[in-house]
Amino acid sequence: MAFFAHQIRRGFSSSAVRNVVIKQVTIIGGGQMGAGIAQVAASTGHSVTLVDTSDDILKKSIKTIEGSLKRVVKKKFADKPEAGEEFIQKVLKNVSTSTDVGSAVQGSDLVLEAIVENLKIKQDLFSRLDKLAPAHTIFASNTSSLPISDISSATNRLDRFGGLHFFNPVPMMKLVEDTPGFIVNRLFVPYLYEAIRLYERGHGSKEDIDIAMKLGVGYPMGPFELSDYIGLDTIKFIMDGWREMDPDNTLFAPSELMDKLVAEGKLGKKTGEGFYKYK
Numbered sequence: 001m002a003f004f005a006h007q008i009r010r011g012f013s014s015s016a017v018r019n020v021v022i023k024q025v026t027i028i029g030g031g032q033m034g035a036g037i038a039q040v041a042a043s044t045g046h047s048v049t050l051v052d053t054s055d056d057i058l059k060k061s062i063k064t065i066e067g068s069l070k071r072v073v074k075k076k077f078a079d080k081p082e083a084g085e086e087f088i089q090k091v092l093k094n095v096s097t098s099t100d101v102g103s104a105v106q107g108s109d110l111v112l113e114a115i116v117e118n119l120k121i122k123q124d125l126f127s128r129l130d131k132l133a134p135a136h137t138i139f140a141s142n143t144s145s146l147p148i149s150d151i152s153s154a155t156n157r158l159d160r161f162g163g164l165h166f167f168n169p170v171p172m173m174k175l176v177e178d179t180p181g182f183i184v185n186r187l188f189v190p191y192l193y194e195a196i197r198l199y200e201r202g203h204g205s206k207e208d209i210d211i212a213m214k215l216g217v218g219y220p221m222g223p224f225e226l227s228d229y230i231g232l233d234t235i236k237f238i239m240d241g242w243r244e245m246d247p248d249n250t251l252f253a254p255s256e257l258m259d260k261l262v263a264e265g266k267l268g269k270k271t272g273e274g275f276y277k278y279k
C-alpha cells in the first residue's frame with residue numbers, strides 16, 4: 001500500500017493529503033501506460049479498477065498485464081514456478097475493469113488519469129470526475145507535457161490534484177516524477193526532435209541514427225525505435241500542443257513525416273507500424 005501514498009506525500013504540497021492512506025486506486029485509460037500503472041499498483045497490494053471506453057480495449061489491457069507479469073515472474077520466481085503463478089493470480093485478482101467511470105470512482109482513494117494527451121479531453125474527464133468522486137479522493141494525471149494547473153482548473157479540488165509521471169514501460173522504469181516542472185522530458189524531447197530533423201534533412205537513415213545512439217551512448221533504444229515505442233499519436237499531440245503555446249519556437253515546427261505517419265494510422269509498435277514495421 002505504501003508505494004502510491006509515498007509518491008503522493010512527496011509530490012503534493014497540500015496538508016489535505018499529508019496523512020493519506022491509499023487502498024483503492026482507479027486508473028482511467030487502459031492503454032500502454034494505464035495498463036502498466038495498474039500492474040504496478042496491483043502488484044504493490046492496491047485494489048485497482050481500470051477504466052476505458054470499451055470492454056474490448058479492457059480485455060487487451062488485462063492481456064498486456066498478464067504478459068508483463070509473466071516476464072516479471074520468469075525472473076523473480078525463476079526457481080519457483082508455482083509461487084510465480086500464485087503471484088500472477090494474486091495480482092490479477094486485485095484488478096477489476098469497468099467502462100462506467102461513475103461507479104468506478106466510488107470508494108476510490110486515488111484516481112489516476114492516463115488517457116490521450118489532449119488538454120480539452122482531460123479537462124472534460126476531470127470536470128465530470130469532480131462531481132462523481134467522493135470528496136476525499138485525490139486526482140492525478142500521468143500527462144507527459146501539459147501543465148497540471150491547466151488540467152486541474154476544470155475541478156474544485158486543487159488541494160487534492162497533482163501529477164504522477166510514470167515512464168514507459170512502467171513495470172521496468174524505476175522513476176516517477178511528481179515535482180512541478182518535469183525534468184526528463186525537458187532534456188529528452190529536444191533530443192527526439194533533433195533526431196527527426198537530422199533524418200528529414202538527409203543526414204542519416206533512421207537505422208544509422210538509432211544504431212549510433214545505441215552504440216555511441218549506450219541507450220537501450222535509438223530515437224526512432226523509442227518514438228515508435230512511446231506512440232507517434234502521443235508524440236504528435238505533445239508537439240502540436242507545445243506549438244500552440246509557443247508558435248514562434250522553431251523547435252516545435254511540424255514534422256511532415258510525423259504528420260503523414262499519424263494520418264495513415266501508423267502510430268508505432270501499438271498499431272504494428274510507425275517509423276518501422278513490427279509484424
Ligand SMILES: CCCCCCCCCCCCCC(=O)CC(=O)SCCNC(=O)CCNC(=O)[C@H](O)C(C)(C)COP(=O)(O)OP(=O)(O)OC[C@H]1O[C@@H](n2cnc3c(N)ncnc32)[C@H](O)[C@@H]1OP(=O)(O)O
Nearest residue numbers: 068071075144167168169171172189192193196220227235
Ligand atoms: C523522432 C521523433 C521526434 C519527435 C519529438 C517529440 C518528442 C515528444 C516525446 C514525448 C515523450 C513522452 C514520453 C514520456 O513522457 C516519458 C517516457 O516514458 S520516455 C520513454 C522512457 N523509456 C525508455 O527510454 C525505454 C528504453 N528502453 C529500455 O529500457 C529497454 O529497451 C526495455 C526495458 C523496454 C526492453 O529491454 P530490451 O533489453 O531492449 O529487450 P528485452 O525484451 O530483452 O527486455 C529486457 C528485460 O526487461 C523485461 N521487460 C521488458 N519489458 C517489460 C515489461 N513491459 N514488463 C515486464 N518485463 C519487461 C524483459 O522480460 C527482459 O527481462 P530478462 O529477464 O532480462 O529477459
Ligand SMILES: NC(=O)C1=CN([C@@H]2O[C@H](COP(=O)(O)OP(=O)(O)OC[C@H]3O[C@@H](n4cnc5c(N)ncnc54)[C@H](O)[C@@H]3O)[C@@H](O)[C@H]2O)C=CC1
Nearest residue numbers: 029030031032033034052053114115116117143144168230
Ligand atoms: N506513451 C508513453 O511513453 C508515455 C505516455 N504518457 C502519458 O500517458 C497518457 C496515456 O498515454 P498512452 O498510454 O501511451 O496512450 P494510449 O493511446 O496507449 O492509451 C490511451 C487510452 O486511453 C483511452 N481513453 C481515451 N479517452 C478516454 C476517456 N475519456 N475515458 C477513458 N479512457 C479513455 C483510450 O481508449 C486508450 O486505451 C498520455 O497523457 C501520455 O502523454 C506518459 C509517459 C510516457
